Amino acid sequence: MNTFSQQVRGRGARSNATGRYESQVRETFDDGWTVDDPEPAQLRTTxxxxxxxxxxxxNDSPDVGFSRSINPYRGxxxxxxxxxxxxxHAYMGLSPGLDxxxxxxxxxxxxxxxxxELSSPRYRPEFIHIGGxxxxxxxxxxxxxxxxxxxxxLERFGHPCSIITKSALILRDLDILSAMGRRNLVRVAISVTSLDRKLARSMEPRAATPERRIAAIKALAEAGVPVSVMFAPSIPGLNDHEMEAVLEKAAAAGxxxxxxVALRLPLEIKDLFQEWLATDHPDRAARVMSLVRQxxxxxxxxAQWGTRMKGQGPIADLMAKRFEAAKKRFGLTAKFSGLDASQFRVPPKAGDQRDLFNG
Structure with a gap:
């Protein structure tokens, strides 16, 4: 792990340790020159x-909930x-941290x-998850x-899909989503991890504010798009106390x-998360990690399938019971099953001969 960390303005990670597949390891160290420089560094996006x-x-993971996905971005x-x-990101020769x-x-x-891919004669439609x-x-x-x-x-082919995001930018595409919603071709999940703006900005520095995410839920629901709220991750000792409040607010919005999902810390994330706790929440760091380990x-x-998403033991059991109780209390019980794959059609291309009987 990279032992030296420095806050970078508008970023979540506190370090940029070399990817695990690299033969050479780079390590940042404090040479003393940063002591008199209180301004956090800036980092340009490329x-x-x-x-x-x-x-x-x-994918064939038994606890993911979908077998097909599209990810327009890496990082x-x-x-x-x-x-x-x-x-x-380590597969790209880059750091899972700031990179x-x-x-x-x-x-x-x-x-x-x-x-x-959709036009292939061998293709058989099954809903695709965007943003997994x-x-x-x-x-x-x-x-x-x-x-x-x-x-x-997807709209042109009549292909069903689901989307998860924590960005209000999804409302830009409300024209497409509302049309697909009327045809039972789409469902959306908005991730809301906290209603506390300060905590949200700390955990998710460049994501939409909690208020804008709740507003996105409202706009989607009013436009006829089936929408759910994801309280993910639920972090014991940090944001889990907000679970009921988040669900209540989301239900009121539509x-x-x-x-x-309970907090997951695979591979490099366990170090990055603990670095962040030490700088942003030093008073709660030890307790949070103790509860996570429980x-x-x-x-x-x-990483065991079946338990990796929820955890095990008394802390995890209590979290699950609270969630189920809150979900029922606020009427958030929709299953969102049955997106309609029967509408899938490969549209004719320019120049294709039209069917004489469907002319």
Whole structure:
């Protein structure tokens, strides 16, 4: 682990340790010159093209809830310190720390690749989840419009999808989402981890404020888009006490379903998260990690399928019981099953001969 950490303005991670696959290790150290410089450093976001050969990713994890997904971006500028996608940046020869939130990749050919894959005679429709790894509506989406391009293709093909985000930018695409909602082709989950602006900014420095996320739930619901709230992650001793308040607020805004995930700390995230706790919440750091370990059999994390999302033991059991009780109390019991895949059609291309009987 990188032992020296320094706050970087508008970023979540406190260090940028070398990726685990690199043969050479870089270590930042304090040379004493930062003592008289109270201003936090700044870090510019860079954007790089990722040349993908396909856009639909498949998985067979039994506890994920979907088998197909699309991730328009690699890395995420929101900078959520707890993000379970951080370790994947090591595959790019980069750090899961600051690199993850500042050195981003996007797939400009995403819409074309998707159209090609959906047009294959062998393709069979099954709902696709957008944003299962990194947020499809992070700030750079304003510029690249990659996610919107994907949605345009899905709407044209009549293909069902689900989306998860913590960004109010999703409302830019309300024209597409409302049309798909009327056809039972889409559902959306908005992640709200705290109603405390100070805590939210600390955990998720470049994500939308809690108020804007609740407003997004309201706008989506009013437009006829099925929407749920995700309280994820639930962190014992830090934000778990807000679970009921978040669900109540989301229900009042129009959400009809809810979900939660207990904090996960795989690979490099366990070190990054503890560095962040030490700088942002030193008074609670020891207690938070003690409670986390009580949910993970004494370790920082347990990757076992079936329990990795919720944890085990008395702390995890209480969290689950509170969530179920709050979900019922506020009417957030919708299952969101049954998106309609029967509408899927490969649309005719320009120049195709029209069917004489359907002319």
């Amino acid at each position: 954007l790089e093209v990722e040349k993908a050969r396909k856009i639909i990713t498949t 995420c500028e929101h900078g959520c310190i707890y993000c379970y996608a951080r370790p994947a 993850f939130e500042s050195h981003l990749f996007f797939k400009p050919e995403a819409a074309k690749l998707l159209e090609k 790894n990194t947020d499809p509506y992070q700030p750079i989406e304003r510029k690249t419009r990659t996610t919107r391009g994907v949605l345009e293709v 959400a009809s379903g809810a979900g939660y 949910m993970r059999g004494g370790a920082d994390y347990d």
